[in-house]
Structures are given as structure tokens and as C-alpha cells.
Amino acid sequence: MKIIIVYILIAFSCLISKRASAQSRNLNIVYIGNSITFGAGLDSPAKQAPPVIASAWLQKQKGIGAVNFSNQGHSGYTTLDFLPGTPAFIAVEQAAKAFKPENALLIFSIKIGTNDSAVKGTHGAPVSIEDYRTNLKAITDTLLKHFPNAVVIYQHPVWYSPNTQNGATYLQEGLTRLQTYIPVIDKLAADYSANQPKHVFVGDTKAFKYFEKNYQSDFQAEPGRQGIFYLHPNKKGAIALGVFWAKAIYKAAKGVTKI
Numbered sequence: 436m437k438i439i440i441v442y443i444l445i446a447f448s449c450l451i452s453k454r455a456s457a458q459s460r461n462l463n464i465v466y467i468g469n470s471i472t473f474g475a476g477l478d479s480p481a482k483q484a485p486p487v488i489a490s491a492w493l494q495k496q497k498g499i500g501a502v503n504f505s506n507q508g509h510s511g512y513t514t515l516d517f518l519p520g521t522p523a524f525i526a527v528e529q530a531a532k533a534f535k536p537e538n539a540l541l542i543f544s545i546k547i548g549t550n551d552s553a554v555k556g557t558h559g560a561p562v563s564i565e566d567y568r569t570n571l572k573a574i575t576d577t578l579l580k581h582f583p584n585a586v587v588i589y590q591h592p593v594w595y596s597p598n599t600q601n602g603a604t605y606l607q608e609g610l611t612r613l614q615t616y617i618p619v620i621d622k623l624a625a626d627y628s629a630n631q632p633k634h635v636f637v638g639d640t641k642a643f644k645y646f647e648k649n650y651q652s653d654f655q656a657e658p659g660r661q662g663i664f665y666l667h668p669n670k671k672g673a674i675a676l677g678v679f680w681a682k683a684i685y686k687a688a689k690g691v692t693k694i
Contacts (some may be wrong), residue, residue: 455670462503464490464493465504466544467527468507468546469512469545470588470667472484473506475667476655485677490503497686507526512557512558515558524574531543536574542585543578543588544590544680545671546569551603552592553604554606557603568619573586576674584636588636588638589635593646593676594643594650597610599665600661601666605666614656633690636686640683645679649672653669654667
């Protein structure tokens with residue numbers, strides 16, 4: 436009788452363990468972006484960049500197991516630099532393949548547009564609305580072709596001051612152009628949702644206005660050709676942006692899996 440009870444307890448314990456495991460999902464995240472994603476200007480991008488903050492936040496959420504990530508942010512990069520076949524795109528795919536897939540949802544978090552919007556000085560700038568859509572779709576199509584179970588999340592671009600001019604020229608023209616990309620992002624995600632449900636999502640939509648309001652406290656004050664400009668988050672801003680991204684990623688993850 437005692438032996439039977441022991442077996443029952445063992446079986447019950449295994450059942451509980453399996454249920455607990457099923458309720459948590461590991462995340463493998465590749466963050467694709469520019470200098471803002473990379474963490475330019477921060478004391479330690481490896482510890483302070485938005486992808487680091489976002490991943491740490493996700494790790495603490497209910498239903499999330501291990502969170503592994505790769506920061507594929509590159510200063511000055513546009514959508515052209517991430518087109519399929521480019522070194523940056525190949526690096527993105529290699530990063531995704533390097534993850535351990537056990538019980539893990541693969542996510543590509545994309546935040547590209549700042550450098551596309553420049554008047555001059557970056558690859559392809561200025562990138563038209565039509566070309567921005569074409570490039571973003573090419574990137575997404577190829578990622579989903581090579582990783583059919585993955586999720587792609589488009590994070591909205593982030594505000595920058597209209598006098599921004601460093602090695603490249605942005606100014607008000609660039610800021611205006613940047614905002615025309617947002618409806619493109621939203622419409623493209625909606626198109627994917629209709630044809631490939633639960634694979635492409637609009638991520639954060641709040642950071643743009645947040646930084647527009649809080650740029651003096653959350654952005655680095657950088658000297659430029661048109662005076663002090665605001666383009667890159669400081670440590671406080673990187674935390675804010677990381678949390679914005681993380682909340683959007685968590686919402687998308689909940690939408691495609693039970694956590």
C-alpha cells in the first residue's frame with residue numbers, strides 16, 4: 436500500500452511539474468535597429484541599452500521563463516542596411532539560429548526608421564514612404580520564410596529634436612518624414628495579420644510622444660551643427676524605452692501562446 440502511495444505522489448508531482456512548465460514560455464529575442472537600439476552614448480551599452488532593459492523586464496513577468504536576446508543595433512543603419520543578403524541581415528539570422536529553441540518563442544523586435552528619415556548622410560537617405568514599406572516588407576518576408584514559427588514586432592520610431600544634425604542631417608524635414616512611416620508600419624502589420632495571423636504585430640506606440648515631452652530629462656544633450664540636439668536616450672531614457680518595448684513584446688507573446 437505504501438508503495439502505491441509513493442507512486443501516486445511521484446506521478447502527481449510530475450503532473451504538477453509539467454503543468455508549471457507548460458505555463459511558462461521561454462523567449463528568444465533578436466532586436467533589430469540603429470544606434471538607439473545599440474545604446475549609443477550610454478556608459479555601458481552591454482548593460483544599459485534598451486534591449487537589455489526590455490529583456491530583464493520580461494524575465495520578471497508571469498508566464499515567462501528564460502529570456503535570451505541578441506542586440507543587433509547598428510549606428511547609422513537604415514532599412515537598406517538590413518535588407519536580405521546584407522551583412523547585417525545575415526548577422527540577424529545567425530543570431531536567431533544560435534539560440535536554443537527548447538520551448539522558446541522566437542521574436543524579432545524591429546525599430547528602424549530614424550536614419551531612413553534623414554535628409555542626407557545615411558544609406559539611401561532620404562528613404563521614401565514607398566521604399567520604406569518595400570524594405571520593411573522584404574525584411575519581414577524573408578525572416579518569416581526562414582523562421583516560419585517566429586513573431587515579428589514593429590516598434591514605432593522615436594521622436595528626435597527638429598534641429599538634429601550630426602554626421603547626418605535630419606532637421607524638421609526628417610522628423611516630419613519619420614512620422615509618415617508610422618501609418619506605413621501600422622498598415623503593413625495589419626496586412627500581415629489578415630494573411631498570416633499571429634506573426635506580425637505593431638509593438639510600442641507610446642515612446643514617440645513620451646520622448647517628445649520628456650526629451651530634456653530622458654535624452655542625451657549632444658552638440659551639433661544646429662546647436663544642442665536630442666536624439667539618443669540617456670540611461671533614464673533607455674530604461675523607459677526598454678520598458679515600452681518589453682510591454683509590447685509581452686502583449687504579443689500572450690497573443691500567440693498561453694502564458
